[in-house]
Amino acid sequence: RRTGSGPGGEEEEDDECLHRLEEDDDEDEEEEEEEEEEEDGENKPKRRGPKKKKMTKARLQRFKIRRMKANARERNRMHGLNDALESLRKVVPCYSKTQKLSKIETLRLAKNYIWALSEILRSGKAPDLMSFVQALCKGLSQPTTNLVAGCLQLNPRTFLPEQTPDLPAHLPPAAAAAYPGHFSYQSPGLTPGLPSPPYGSMEPSHIFHQVKGQPYGPLEPFFDGVLVSDGPAFDPPLSPPLSINGNFTSSFKHEAAAAAEYDKSFSFSMHYGGGGAGGHIYGGGGGPNPRCAELQVDGLMGFDGHSHHERLMNAQLNAIFHDS
DNA sequence: TAGGCCATCTGGTCCT
DNA sequence: AGGACCAGATGGCCTA
Numbered sequence: 001r002r003t004g005s006g007p008g009g010e011e012e013e014d015d016e017c018l019h020r021l022e023e024d025d026d027e028d029e030e031e032e033e034e035e036e037e038e039e040d041g042e043n044k045p046k047r048r049g050p051k052k053k054k055m056t057k058a059r060l061q062r063f064k065i066r067r068m069k070a071n072a073r074e075r076n077r078m079h080g081l082n083d084a085l086e087s088l089r090k091v092v093p094c095y096s097k098t099q100k101l102s103k104i105e106t107l108r109l110a111k112n113y114i115w116a117l118s119e120i121l122r123s124g125k126a127p128d129l130m131s132f133v134q135a136l137c138k139g140l141s142q143p144t145t146n147l148v149a150g151c152l153q154l155n156p157r158t159f160l161p162e163q164t165p166d167l168p169a170h171l172p173p174a175a176a177a178a179y180p181g182h183f184s185y186q187s188p189g190l191t192p193g194l195p196s197p198p199y200g201s202m203e204p205s206h207i208f209h210q211v212k213g214q215p216y217g218p219l220e221p222f223f224d225g226v227l228v229s230d231g232p233a234f235d236p237p238l239s240p241p242l243s244i245n246g247n248f249t250s251s252f253k254h255e256a257a258a259a260a261e262y263d264k265s266f267s268f269s270m271h272y273g274g275g276g277a278g279g280h281i282y283g284g285g286g287g288p289n290p291r292c293a294e295l296q297v298d299g300l301m302g303f304d305g306h307s308h309h310e311r312l313m314n315a316q317l318n319a320i321f322h323d324s
Numbered sequence: 325t326a327g328g329c330c331a332t333c334t335g336g337t338c339c340t
Numbered sequence: 341a342g343g344a345c346c347a348g349a350t351g352g353c354c355t356a
Binding site: 066069070074 | 343345
């Protein structure tokens with residue numbers, strides 16, 4: 001959205017003007033040596049720092065040129081920043097060209113996502129879906145939460161108990177059955193412009209997979225102390241226990257070792273197009289890791305092939321949550 | 325219309 | 341000196 005914004009006008013005009021000024025600049029070079037002694041105030045203390053030079057015509061022009069150059073650089077810098085942010089949007093859950101996450105929400109979601117994935121690596125456990133979504137949505141605005149929920153095929157009311165006084169939080173499957181409308185995301189107009197289906201689907205029994213006495217299901221320790229929605233602000237560790245070159249923490253290392261080629265087909269690599277055509281997610285192809293769902297993802301492209309993004313994201317998330 | 329988000333300009337600071 | 345980075349200010353666009 002770069003049309004007609006900003007008080008300064010168009011970039012092209014700036015460039016033209018800049019050229020004109022640069023040409024004029026050579027003409028009155030000799031004027032520039034004038035300096036002005038500040039003698040205006042007898043009582044005023046002497047001003048420190050470099051003396052202010054009089055703004056001659058040439059100096060003014062050079063100043064303008066400098067300013068324009070600086071503005072152009074600043075614009076480019078911000079465009080680069082925005083490009084990077086756009087790339088980030090594409091690798092966090094729920095990328096949508098039509099309804100873009102705001103900058104701040106993108107950063108927050110990315111932080112949550114990184115942290116949640118790091119926890120998966122650290123613990124080696126597939127998370128409970130609700131825990132995962134809660135972790136993703138911590139600190140996000142309601143619209144963004146809706147968006148994430150939409151992308152994950154969830155009704156946000158099922159995982160934001162503090163915002164849903166009309167619906168008991170964390171219902172057991174039986175209760176879930178009593179609220180049939182609440183457990184499938186219906187794109188209810190909460191999120192106009194939401195990327196259209198197909199999304200993966202989640203059975204209520206899957207969503208509410210729980211163990212007695214554990215509010216978030218059997219894998220909850222995984223997000224221990226973080227997901228209590230009415231607790232203090234979510235503040236994951238600044239340095240998640242993840243190393244890019246495969247330094248998993250010990251418990252997971254063993255599993256990973258047992259899973260042999262696990263990391264070769266790990267979802268991170270798929271994210272960046274490493275999966276290749278017909279790749280499997282999470283050590284598919286009969287890999288020894290029992291938690292790893294086998295998913296056929298045909299025709300995977302590099303991550304720049306965004307038409308596959310939603311499917312990819314879905315596949316990854318399904319793989320994560322497939323707790324067989 | 326208010327508020328959120330954004331792009332841009334601008335001046336300051338730090339670094340090379 | 342000039343570039344990178346930053347934060348404040350400003351005004352436009354959009355939506356509830």
